[in-house]
Amino acid sequence: MKVAVIGAGVMGLTAAHALRVRDPGCEIEIHERSEAIGAAACSRFAGGMLAPWCESESAEPLVTALGQEALEWWPRVLPSTRMLGSLVVAQRRDGTELDRFARRTRTGEAIDATRLAGLEPDLGGRFGRALFFALEGHLDPREALQVLACELERDGATLSLGSDARAGDLDADVVIDCRGLSAADELPDLRGVKGEMLILRAPDVAISRPVRLLHPRFPLYVVPRGEGVYMVGATQIESGERSRISARSMVELLNAAYALNPAFAEAEIMETGCDARPAFPDNLPRIRRRGRVVHVNGLYRHGFLLSPALARMTAGVVFDNQFHPEVMDEDHRQRRTA
Amino acid sequence: MNVYGTELNSRLMLGTAQYPSPAIMAEAVKASGCDIVTVSLRRESGAERAGQAFWGIVRELGLKVLPNTAGCHSAKEAITTAEMAREVFGTPWVKLEVIADHDTLQPDVFGLVEAARELVSQGFEVFPYTTEDLGVADRLVDAGCEVLMPWGAPIGSGRGLANVPGLKTLRSRYPELPLVIDAGLGLPSHAAHAMELGYDAVLLNTAVAKAGDPVIMAGAFARAVEAGRAAFLADPIEARDMATPSTPVFGMAFQD
Numbered sequence: 001m002k003v004a005v006i007g008a009g010v011m012g013l014t015a016a017h018a019l020r021v022r023d024p025g026c027e028i029e030i031h032e033r034s035e036a037i038g039a040a041a042c043s044r045f046a047g048g049m050l051a052p053w054c055e056s057e058s059a060e061p062l063v064t065a066l067g068q069e070a071l072e073w074w075p076r077v078l079p080s081t082r083m084l085g086s087l088v089v090a091q092r093r094d095g096t097e098l099d100r101f102a103r104r105t106r107t108g109e110a111i112d113a114t115r116l117a118g119l120e121p122d123l124g125g126r127f128g129r130a131l132f133f134a135l136e137g138h139l140d141p142r143e144a145l146q147v148l149a150c151e152l153e154r155d156g157a158t159l160s161l162g163s164d165a166r167a168g169d170l171d172a173d174v175v176i177d178c179r180g181l182s183a184a185d186e187l188p189d190l191r192g193v194k195g196e197m198l199i200l201r202a203p204d205v206a207i208s209r210p211v212r213l214l215h216p217r218f219p220l221y222v223v224p225r226g227e228g229v230y231m232v233g234a235t236q237i238e239s240g241e242r243s244r245i246s247a248r249s250m251v252e253l254l255n256a257a258y259a260l261n262p263a264f265a266e267a268e269i270m271e272t273g274c275d276a277r278p279a280f281p282d283n284l285p286r287i288r289r290r291g292r293v294v295h296v297n298g299l300y301r302h303g304f305l306l307s308p309a310l311a312r313m314t315a316g317v318v319f320d321n322q323f324h325p326e327v328m329d330e331d332h333r334q335r336r337t338a
Numbered sequence: 339m340n341v342y343g344t345e346l347n348s349r350l351m352l353g354t355a356q357y358p359s360p361a362i363m364a365e366a367v368k369a370s371g372c373d374i375v376t377v378s379l380r381r382e383s384g385a386e387r388a389g390q391a392f393w394g395i396v397r398e399l400g401l402k403v404l405p406n407t408a409g410c411h412s413a414k415e416a417i418t419t420a421e422m423a424r425e426v427f428g429t430p431w432v433k434l435e436v437i438a439d440h441d442t443l444q445p446d447v448f449g450l451v452e453a454a455r456e457l458v459s460q461g462f463e464v465f466p467y468t469t470e471d472l473g474v475a476d477r478l479v480d481a482g483c484e485v486l487m488p489w490g491a492p493i494g495s496g497r498g499l500a501n502v503p504g505l506k507t508l509r510s511r512y513p514e515l516p517l518v519i520d521a522g523l524g525l526p527s528h529a530a531h532a533m534e535l536g537y538d539a540v541l542l543n544t545a546v547a548k549a550g551d552p553v554i555m556a557g558a559f560a561r562a563v564e565a566g567r568a569a570f571l572a573d574p575i576e577a578r579d580m581a582t583p584s585t586p587v588f589g590m591a592f593q594d
Contacts, residue, residue, distance in 0.1 A: 044340060058358045191360075191391030216494055238360075238392035282361035284395060 001026050003318065004172035005098055006165060008032035009041030010141070010303045011310065012178035013148040017077070018311035020155055022319050029153065029172070031163040033182075037144050038145040042180055042242075042263075042275035045197050047163050047223050047233045048144070050074060050137040051086050053107045057179045060284055062300055062326055065310035070199055073308035077151075078144050083137035087120065089127040090214040091259060097214040101131060104320045108133045122206050122261050128219070138210050138223055141304060142217060167293045177295045181240065181278040185287070187297060190238030192276030195233065195301070196249040200257060202267035205229035213256045220256035229270070232257050236301070245274045249255050277301055287312055294318060339538045341485050341516050342431070342463040344402065348373045348444070349533065350563045351518065351557065353403065354541025360395045361569060362552055367399055370556035375401050376433055376541065378408040378588050379423050402493065404465060406433035413453035420457055432457060433487065433520075433541075443493040451481055457548040458482035467520050470504035471509055479515065486512070486542065487520035490532060494544040496524025499531055526555075526562030533566025587588040 003019055005012045006101050008030050016028050034040035052067030075081040088108065090098040102108055108131040117124025119132065153159050168176040177183055184190040205228070212221040222233045235249045250272065257264040279300040280286055287310065288295040296314050316322035339346050351374040352571050357363035367375055376398050396403060405423030410416040413436055420432040436445035436453055445468055458481055466478050470488045480488060488508060491497035499505055500522065509517060518530040520541040529540045540563060549555035 060358070191395075240391060279359075280366070281359065283359035 001320075002172045002175065003028050003029045003174045003176060004165070004167075005168040005176045005178060006167065006170075007016070007041070007178035007180060007182075007317070008037055008042040008145070008149060008159070008161075009178060009180055010046070010145065010148075010307045011180070011299060012176070013145060013152065014307040014311035015176050015178060015211055015314045016152050016157055016306075017148060018315040020157065021317075022315040023164040024155075027158040028152070028158045029170075030149075030157060031165040031170070032159070032161050033164050035162045037149045037161070038142055039158075041145070042195075043145060044139055044220075045139040045195065045234070045273040045275050046303050047197075047210070047221060048082070048139045048304055048308065049086060049221070049232060050083075050139065050224060051210065052136070052305060053105050054086055054136065054212060055302065055305065057101050057104050057108070057313065059302070060282070062284055063306065067302065067305040069309040070305050071135065074137070074144070075306070076140055078139055080143060080149050081137055081139040082190055084209040085119075085132055085134040085136070086136040086210040086212070087116070087123070088131040088133070088212045088214060089116075089123065089129075089260070090168065092128060095129075097216060097219075098131065101214055105131075106131075107135055107317065120207055120209070120211070122263075123211065126261065136210075139304065144304065166290075173292065175293045176314060176318070177293055178297065178306055180297065181242075181276050181293060183278070183297055184240075187286075187295060189280055190278050190297060191238075191281075192242070193279050193300065194235065194237040194239040194241050194274065194276050195270040196232060196235045196237075196245040196253065197233035197273045198250070198253050198257075198269060199225070199271040199273070200230045200231060200232060200264065201228055201270050202257075202264050204263040204266060205230070205261050207260070211260055213259055215256070218252045218256065220253060222257055222260055228337060230257070230264075230267075234301070240276045241273060241274075242276050245272045260325050285327055286329060287314055287324065287327050289317060289328070290330070339516055346402075346539075348528070348563075349539040349567055350374060350560055351447065351539060351541040352359040352546060353378075353406075353541070354396055355408075355543055356425075356547035359553055360392060360419025363547070364395065364399060364459075366552040366556040368385065368544055368559045369553045370546070372560075373402055373457055374404050375413050376397060376404045376406045376543070378406050384461055397427075402431070403429060404429045404431050404433050404468075405429065406498075407435045407436065410435060411437050413449040413456070415593060416449070416453045417456055417573060420453075421460075424462070430461055430463045431465065433467060435467045445489070450474070451477045453454070454478055454481040463567055465518070470477075470501055470508045472508060475508060475512065476489045480513070487517060487518045488522040490528065490540075491518045493521045494523050496545055497522055497537075498528035502531075502535070505532075505537070506535055526558045529559050530562040530566035530569070533563055534569050539563075577593050 038044045039277045052064045056064040116130045210223045280298040283300045350372045353376045394448045407416040407419040434449035436446045491500040518539045
């Protein structure tokens with residue numbers, strides 16, 4: 001079978017990976033509009049947290065259920081994935097936010113200041129208590145995209161960078177459309193949710209796992225990227241805008257980092273980032289089959305968490321005609337003509 | 339109730355921010371039975387008016403949209419946002435918020451009166467988010483506001499009515515003017531309380547949006563608002579310090 005994948009963001013690459021695993025003989029070509037892997041994908045700005053239980057505070061149970069596959073999948077494919085758990089903290093006066101978070105999630109353990117200092121010495125003494133989700137992990141999204149792309153090419157997939165190909169142009173038995181928000185031209189109920197992030201270099205701060213800072217207005221998080229580099233994210237604004245980080249967002253993001261550890265005040269701002277996450281009205285992902293085109297989209301803020309499960313399902317749809325009602329609200333199979 | 343010549347069936351108004359997803363927001367709005375939804379423009383806009391998709395979802399609810407100027411810290415900012423809202427939603431209505439303090443989100447009543455004057459002169463129908471202060475209320479009414487929206491407690495605090503005597507005084511000062519409790523409610527009982535005091539309606543967002551199940555909570559608020567309104571119309575008894583037997587006791591001498 002010949003399969004074309006459009007879009008080399010996390011969904012396109014994981015889908016290609018799953019297709020190859022399902023059928024090593026399958027001919028795969030990947031079309032990416034940008035000149036470098038990840039250059040135009042919103043995956044580039046992801047936090048890279050593998051946190052199915054923390055996310056359940058505001059996400060539907062399906063996200064937690066599918067997200068657990070990521071905990072096992074990523075460490076296998078990407079050896080640098082760290083499975084050190086994640087932490088949730090709140091400033092003293094926002095203690096009720098922490099109570100609510102604990103009430104609405106599972107697997108988090110309430111820990112005291114001593115235990116917190118044991119896990120993350122640089123947060124010691126700054127928070128009276130925290131929640132520890134020991135089973136969660138994190139990865140570096142840009143490295144993950146590179147590793148997946150290299151592996152696919154090594155195994156014989158064709159990677160066409162700078163290719164603006166559309167499904168109609170491609171001579172393939174099946175086209176997997178993973179264009180993210182750009183597919184709104186064919187998926188009219190897809191919308192963008194703007195996210196803004198920063199990358200800081202703070203060699204004086206040593207934090208080894210993702211930390212979420214709860215705040216009634218701006219819940220934000222810091223994810224370590226190693227060697228004193230941290231990603232601080234992310235705003236969530238109902239807007240499809242893909243450029244321009246606002247001064248207000250920058251202040252909020254920096255305040256969150258500063259609240260975790262004042263040494264972040266000395267950090268170097270290496271990068272500011274902004275893009276729009278593709279989302280359907282219920283913020284849940286969809287696989288939509290329309291003839292020989294299979295759209296996989298709407299991963300919202302859960303690209304790295306949900307893509308392994310969606311990739312597996314996509315391979316099932318392509319090769320075994322599977323139907324996954326939890327993510328498939330449309331199924332227009334290719335008409336077989338004699 | 340009637341606001342700016344529009345007859346409303348529901349006395350509950352709901353905000354559209356902070357829900358887990360737009361789909362849940364739409365379900366909660368339906369469960370609430372409200373006629374008016376508020377929508378914040380400032381945070382959801384950006385240079386290219388790229389909030390279109392979300393505004394489209396709000397418009398599709400088919401209800402009256404009351405755009406708000408949430409997060410504006412000066413009269414000038416609020417006026418600009420109101421003008422943009424009129425263009426986007428095609429309505430002269432605006433819920434006017436001018437925030438004094440970033441941390442407590444208390445209204446800046448000076449900026450509020452200034453912005454209300456300007457917007458009324460531009461033909462807007464202004465719903466000002468204010469405190470229970472009578473002097474400010476008088477100035478807003480002088481400025482041309484035909485409805486007032488005093489807070490119950492600070493925005494998002496979920497505390498209920500923080501100054502009941504002050505709110506009662508405002509109600510008795512303006513017996514005919516539509517008065518809507520806006521902000522600070524956390525529980526349906528808080529909404530019922532506001533309605534029992536004779537307030538015409540309540541407006542809320544966080545209490546529903548951040549509830550574990552926003553749809554069930556929206557329905558709970560709808561019933562509380564109805565119950566509170568009915569109680570007000572039924573002329574409740576006064577509280578007293580002594581017990582009064584509800585069953586007549588025959589053959590006993592009166593005590594004095």
